[in-house]
Amino acid sequence: MSVTIDWLAFLQVFAAALIGAAAVVTFYAVGLRLLVRSGRSxxxxxxxxxxxxxxxxxxxxxxxxxxxxxxxxxSPLSEAQKRVALVGAYACFVLCAMAVIAGILIIVVGH
CATH class of the missing domain: 1.20.5 (Single alpha-helices involved in coiled-coils or other helix-helix interfaces)
Incomplete structure (x- = not known):
């Protein structure tokens, strides 16, 4: 019995994992930064x-x-700017959660 490795599929999974991890970390970091800028550290x-x-x-x-x-x-930001930063922070956290949920769904449903 011979075992063969599909290297193209391996590279696709590696790239998807790397991009997904970078997306989650980036969205979380930007969201946290915007949360601090909005005055809610x-x-x-x-x-x-x-x-x-x-x-x-x-x-x-x-x-x-x-x-x-x-x-x-x-904070040098006006109240409107703080509100925009807060909405942006929440949007980044939602995108972070969506990336995690999408990864779980790909694993569970896409097998």
Missing amino acids: PVVSPAAFTDAITVITEKQARRAAKQAAKAARK
């Missing part, structure tokens, strides 16, 4: 991890939230 509260991971203290989290609020107040 996400502040993540500290979580309990193992000793191998450095966790910020409550004081550092409060300071980061205070700095984010201060930066939002000092």
Whole structure:
């Protein structure tokens, strides 16, 4: 019995995976950047991890939230520009989710 590899199909799958991963990362990064520009920077509260991971203290989290609020107040954007940035951020997150869902559907349905 001989095993043959369809190298063209392999390259197509590799290219699709590379493009899909780049699209998801790009949409998420642009969405996060627009979210910050709209004055709604996400502040993540500290979580309990193992000793191998450095966790910020409550004081550092409060300071980061205070700095984010201060930066939002000092934004050079008008309210309309902030609204457009927020809509753009949500659109990027939707595109990111759609890319992930499309990949899952291709795997499940397209086999």
